[in-house]
Amino acid sequence: xxxxxxxxxxxxxxxxxxxxxxxxxxxxxxxxxxxxxxxxxxxxxxxxxxxxxxxxxxxxxxxxxxxxxxxxxxxxxxxxxxxxxxxxxxxxxxxxxxxxxxxxxxxxxxxxxxxxxxxxxxxxxxxxxxxxxxxxxxxxxxxxxxxxxxxxxxxxxxxxxxxxxxxxxxxxxxxxxxxxxxxxxxxxxxxxxxxxxxxxxxxxxxxxxxxxxxxxxxxxxxxxxxxxxxxxxxxxxxxxxxxxxxxxxxxxxxxxxxxxxxxxxxxxxxxxxxxxxxxxxxxxxxxxxxxxxxxxxxxxxxxxxxxxxxxxxxxxxxxxxxxxxxxxxxxxxxxxxxxxxxxxxxxxxxxxxxxxxxxxxxxxxxxxxxxxxxxxxxxxxxxxxxxxxxxxxxxxxxxxxxxxxxxxxxxxxxx
Numbered sequence: 001x002x003x004x005x006x007x008x009x010x011x012x013x014x015x016x017x018x019x020x021x022x023x024x025x026x027x028x029x030x031x032x033x034x035x036x037x038x039x040x041x042x043x044x045x046x047x048x049x050x051x052x053x054x055x056x057x058x059x060x061x062x063x064x065x066x067x068x069x070x071x072x073x074x075x076x077x078x079x080x081x082x083x084x085x086x087x088x089x090x091x092x093x094x095x096x097x098x099x100x101x102x103x104x105x106x107x108x109x110x111x112x113x114x115x116x117x118x119x120x121x122x123x124x125x126x127x128x129x130x131x132x133x134x135x136x137x138x139x140x141x142x143x144x145x146x147x148x149x150x151x152x153x154x155x156x157x158x159x160x161x162x163x164x165x166x167x168x169x170x171x172x173x174x175x176x177x178x179x180x181x182x183x184x185x186x187x188x189x190x191x192x193x194x195x196x197x198x199x200x201x202x203x204x205x206x207x208x209x210x211x212x213x214x215x216x217x218x219x220x221x222x223x224x225x226x227x228x229x230x231x232x233x234x235x236x237x238x239x240x241x242x243x244x245x246x247x248x249x250x251x252x253x254x255x256x257x258x259x260x261x262x263x264x265x266x267x268x269x270x271x272x273x274x275x276x277x278x279x280x281x282x283x284x285x286x287x288x289x290x291x292x293x294x295x296x297x298x299x300x301x302x303x304x305x306x307x308x309x310x311x312x313x314x315x316x317x318x319x320x321x322x323x324x325x326x327x328x329x330x331x332x333x334x335x336x337x338x339x340x341x342x343x344x345x346x347x348x349x350x351x352x353x354x355x356x357x358x359x360x361x362x363x364x365x366x367x368x369x370x371x372x373x374x375x376x377x378x379x380x381x382x383x384x385x386x387x388x389x390x391x392x393x394x395x396x397x398x399x400x401x402x403x404x405x406x407x408x409x410x411x412x413x414x415x
Contacts, residue, residue: 033313034353036306041357041388042364043302045380047295049365051288053374067277068244069142070251072100072237072258076273089271090262091234094220099261100237106250109141109240112220116227120216121187122175130171131215132188134223135238142238145212148172149182150197153219157196161221165193169201170213186216191226193218247276303387306353307395314346314399325403339404346396347389354388 071077074089097112104110116132137155145152153164165186172181172195181195202212224233241250251274258272318325325338358381365374 033310033349034306034356036302036309037350037353037388037391038306038357038360040299040303040306040391041354041384042361043295043299044387045358045361045384046364046368047292047299048380048383049361049374050368051292051295052380053365053369055288068241068247069277070239070241070247070254071275072239072254073273073275074234074271077275092237092272094235096258096261097235097237100254100257103257103260104239104253106241106246106253107239108242109138109238111135111139111142111238113139113236113238114220114223114228114233116223116233118188118216118227120171120175122184125175125177127171127174132223132227133215133217134220135217136220139217139238142240143212145202146200148198148200150195152197152217158219158221161219161225163191163193163222164196164219166197166199166217167195168199168211168213168215168217171216172198188216188218189226191222193222251276303391306350307391310346310349310392310395311398314342314396315402317345318342318399318403321403322406325406329406335404338406339400342400342403343393343396346399347392350388350392350395351385354384357388358384 072092074092075086094112097110101110113133113135115134117129118132119126119128120130120132121127136158137153140152148169150166152166153162157164165188167175167181167186173179175181175186176184181198184195185192186195187193199212220235239250239254241247254274255270258274259270262271264271328338361380361384368374
């Protein structure tokens with residue numbers, strides 16, 4: 001038993017030496033053969049790291065919204081309903097909010113929210129199309145925001161509609177590159193606001209208008225006073241449940257309360273939407289799913305082309321070494337020895353190509369990370385090595401089998 005294992009181990013070691021010698025003897029051909037595998041592995045690793053990084057950034061961003069928060073709005077977030085029907089719904093007003101807050105018993109926090117897009121300036125530095133979010137002091141209780149410096153505006157500042165502002169991290173770093181935004185003044189439209197707080201980095205570029213990093217927060221009264229007509233703007237009511245387990249019950253109560261606030265009859269449809277984080281997650285998953293399918297198709301195509309190239313080269317190698325194969329078989333080499341030798345050769349080519357592709361993918365991930373989030377994981381490394389080996393085995397099997405079944409006499413006669 002031990003002797004048999006020793007023989008097998010010797011055959012594997014000898015086969016690997018022969019395979020590496022053959023690769024070294026045909027360096028240019030081997031390198032060109034690896035290119036398809038390099039491209040395929042680079043694609044699969046880069047796609048994996050990009051999707052993982054995007055997912056991490058999205059989950060970080062969405063966590064700032066709170067999984068236990070509901071958003072009562074005139075508009076549904078992603079449902080494809082009749083646009084004109086929704087557009088003609090009555091706006092949700094501050095009076096609706098006050099009645100809802102009085103009647104709803106299950107939420108632990110309720111806050112109004114209205115948005116406007118404005119240019120924000122600090123001296124000669126300006127940011128266009130910044131989301132200006134107006135709310136009251138309870139708004140912070142409906143989020144998971146953390147602060148870099150300062151605080152959220154107080155109830156007194158909110159009720160008296162003072163010109164105070166809280167900046168998202170991206171807005172603060174753009175307007176105040178030295179990081180000295182606290183207690184400084186900024187200009188929103190034509191009005192001067194004092195910065196009372198700067199949020200820590202919370203969001204994700206994927207969240208779009210839901211990204212707190214690109215927002216500026218002010219008392220809701222200042223929005224109505226300077227930037228919007230109080231009666232023309234529809235607000236959103238943020239409702240925080242007492243934990244994720246209570247979201248469903250809180251949503252049911254919120255629906256009933258809003259129907260009462262809006263004066264809807266039992267047979268009338270809701271003229272409002274109750275949105276929640278789940279809708280964002282579903283939309284994100286559908287987008288990522290499409291990206292994954294496209295990425296896998298491109299990766300599979302590259303690996304297929306690479307495998308075909310390796311198979312062709314291995315057939316050429318078998319043909320060139322026909323006499324060597326005949327000689328080895330004539331002196332007692334078994335079929336399995338010849339088979340394993342050529343499979344190891346194709347696997348070695350693929351593995352080296354995979355390692356080069358992995359290194360290239362890591363370098364590209366570092367570059368891409370400056371523009372889009374990426375995250376290199378151990379699973380991506382293992383996938384790259386596994387895919388390389390499997391491709392090598394599959395691509396090399398047919399040429400290896402052809403070599404293994406050669407008749408030694410005919411092989412020795414080959415010219």
